[in-house]
Amino acid sequence: MLWMQQVLKQLNAGEYSTVSKVQVLNHLSDISFQLGDLYRAVDFTHQLLSLDSSHKQSQLNLPYFVKLLEEERAGNLGNEESETKQETLNSSPQDTLDYKQTLESYESLCHGEGIKLTPQRRKRLFCRLHYGNRTPQLVIAPFKEEDEWDSPHIVRFYDVMSDEEIRKIKEIAKPKMKRSRVFSLTSGSPQASRQRISQSVFLTEEEDPVIGQVNHRIRLITGLSDETAEFLQVADYGIGGYYEPHVDYFLDFDSDPLEFIVMGNRVATFMNYMSDVEAGGATVIPYLGAMISPKKGTAIFWYNLLRSGKGNHLTKHAACPVLVGCKWVSSRWFRERGQEFLRPCGPTEVE
Structure with a gap:
């Protein structure tokens, strides 16, 4: 073995x-x-x-x-x-x-141990300007993009959210936040778990124009349709807050088969870092040996599903405990429906 x-x-x-x-x-x-x-x-x-x-x-x-x-x-x-x-x-x-x-x-x-970002792998990572699908907005003002990992491809975008947008979203979210929940296989519904220690809330665009601005920007950057995307989730990890290893895609839709038919699985994750963290709070991918540090105003993006529609188990990730400071993130999950021509199936099952 x-x-x-x-x-x-x-x-x-x-x-x-x-x-x-x-x-x-x-x-x-x-x-x-x-x-x-x-x-x-x-x-x-x-x-x-x-x-x-x-x-x-x-x-x-x-x-x-x-x-x-x-x-x-x-x-x-x-x-x-x-x-x-x-x-x-x-x-x-x-x-x-x-x-x-x-x-x-x-x-x-x-703990900073076991990181597999070797010199050979580092050579395969690049920085570039991100023009999306040549949309006018991004041609005029492209985003800075940096590779965090090559396979599966994980990228970081810079200057995605302004300080004022972050302040406003925090202000909206704080009075509505509750203990974060995770889906339980035993009960078939979301519930509080020691797997995840944080507070969170989903915000709709009707609550404030800033939510719509951020969602629109995310759509332009990813090039994906947001017709079936989930609401923007804002989460706060205080001191000691963490999220143990998990995948973002759903493994069982028996609890709500209609949702699966209408929206499909979570094809991609876009996560904004809304604060710097003095110590701890990194996003790690245990199966890859990758560690991504929070940087206020940046965002990371990856696909959860292979082009065949199967979940990519290599994207199992976790949030390290916050040791000093506070970690704020906001995430948007894109669903499969509506992406058929934007991210079509590849010539092979795993491509």
Whole structure:
């Protein structure tokens, strides 16, 4: 297991090898199953299929592993630790990284350890002017864009929000904020959880023109349709506030199938940093070994879904605890419906 994990780590770092990721993931899936670690077996199998959807053995293994995992969960319903793990993962077996392993990586990154931004990878990151789809507004006044990570592609935009806009949005949000909630698989609805310690609120454009200004600017930058986008969510992470590893895309729409039909999944995330943080508060991606520091007025953007429509498990991210100061962010999630011609399917499943 340790040997194969090291091989996968070096492949993810961009090292050349005659051994493919598919071969390594196949070994890891088999080893995990033999060790009785079904969470990991399912995750490695899912990763393999995201790279090679025609892999016959994995196609057979995945439903079998999932069935065993569900039986194991059913047998542990009275176990408090099992229930806590299930809620904290906030995901289906197909997209679940081993909980303990992910938390260890998350904590290491928050301590400034285990960052994988190697010199070789840094060479693939660039800065540029962002003209969007050559819209007149951005041709006249393009945004500064900086690569934070190459694959999956995560970018940072500068000077997205002015100090006055940030002040106004905070002023609107503060009296309406409540304890943030996360979706619980056990209850099938959002509820407060120790997975996320923060306050948040969704703001509509009717509340103040500044919300519409910011939303319009986000639409221009991303080039995506906002017809099915969610309202702007404003969140405040005070001292000790954090958000454990999670994905932004939905893994289960059984609670509201109509919403899935009408709006689709969360295809992309646009997150504004509305404050600097003296210590802590970084956004980290445990599976990549990436850490992105908050910078007031900037925003980061990435796609949560592959072009096939499947969730990209590599985008699982987290917010490190705030140690000194206060962290304000505002996020907008774009849904699939309306993006069919703006971000069409690629020639391959994983492109």
